[in-house]
Amino acid sequence: MSVDIEKTGGGPEDAPPPATVPEAIRAIPVRHYGRYLAALVAIAILASIVYAFGQGKIQWGTVPEYFFDDRILTGVGKTLLLTVLSMLIGVVGGITLAVMRLSKNPVTSSIAWFYIWFFRGTPVLVQLFIWFNLGLVFEYINLGPIYKDYWSSFMTPLLTALLGLGLNEAAYMAEICRAGLMSVDEGQTEASHALGMSHSKTLRRIVIPQAMRVIVPPTGNEFINMLKTTSLVAAVQFNELFRYAQDIGQQSGAPVEMYFTAAAWYLVMTSVLSVGQFYIERYYARGTSRQLPSTPWQKVKANMLSFSNRSGAVGA
């Protein structure tokens, strides 16, 4: 039964509004002295850390010198390529596994469960080595008339890296996607079915777009994780940023400096990814909140405006 909610309170509050509108309040905002103090402490600590590193036995000059080295740039490109391709495998595989896992079909849901159990339960590095050495089990790869070759020449470092990272990622993405799919209200599925839409249409048109809101933030996290995890594939002979940095370090005699160069590049790339994530999240938030979160530029503009009336002067 619906409860009757009284919207208009009776009594004296109901009196007609006064004829003149009162002057808008322009008070002096509360001063937060604690914030100034905290900022000072933080700056002091930061300065001492920078000083400690600055006077250490590290030749900082080599970092900018090699920053745009051809080999480093090639490494950056390969790291990005590997990240994007592995995440592609991970996301597509993850959605497929999540749908299989939630399916009413006991066979597909068991397969998905087993897959996730295996790939989530073993370390990526171990999986990479297993893919690399699978030639011990399969001497040839034989796809009938289409393709036939020795396993060792088929399993290139790139393919090893892709399979190792991508298939492992799919297991993690499956759990993220499953959480997303389950977060969508059951009424949405019912409404879609009631309109005569099939299971797959319902999933594609109604459920997944809404699940994306829940899926995107942890996926951004996974993307950033993946970018860093690619540094492991140096172990299976795939050359990417970290591997190139190590090589240069050994040749030039400045190995630690090259680690800093690599670290700086990883930071640049993860920062760019975070910005991308913000805009993707904003896109999938449409329709769910009345007002989209403002972009950094909009925030800057809003702050500039509020600064201009901080003086708090009363009257004109």
Added chain:
Amino acid sequence: MTENAMVKAEGVHKSFGNVEVLKGIDLEVRKGEVFCLIGPSGSGKSTFLRCINHLEKVNAGRLYVDGELVGYRQQGDKLYELRDREVALKRRDIGMVFQRFNLFPHMTALENVMEAPVQVKKQSKAQSRERAKELLDRVGLADKSGNYPSQLSGGQQQRVAIARALAMDPKLMLFDEPTSALDPELVGDVLDVMRDLAESGMTMVVVTHEMGFAREVGDSLVFMDEGVVVESGHPRDVLTNPQHDRTKSFLSKVL
């Protein structure tokens, strides 16, 4: 008589686990009539409504829509479960309006109404857009077509939901307590739309607590309690002159 029936239930039973929610429902909804289902919560009226478009599976008895068995196919003396695709095909002709609206929040009002015609009936986008605009106009929301559900009031959302169901040109409309989640002042707009729809000759099965609507617009009324039909007849007769004690005590509380 059967030829004239849009919905026909013969001894319909439905259980959830050990709980028997419907204990043998027999009723008939004639084509073109407004059929109201009333009763206390937990009486099984919503469950029965959901059985009509097979959102719930019937456990025993037979349920027919427009002469065809719901959810099963009878060959000889054997019943075969319908495939999902076949169930979906039958649902195209049955519109449903939910208590909680269930609009698709990631689509505008217009896109909500266009979705099923484009995706299910494969109508062209241009054609569906025209029709969706007409329908939104019909429910009084022509100016809200670009708004997302979260930007609409409950009453407006429910009217979009009605337009969305009508876009599939159903022969039967099911309403599951369409005004129960609304602020009292918004109920009227939704009931007006339903009244218009009834006047246009649509067959409607309405689970409702709006006795005024039932009396004014309804052609038949059934009072359900604890999974059985307690009393049925013309709304005026049942509401003003109930025969059973259970009906009397229910009506004395809600009227």
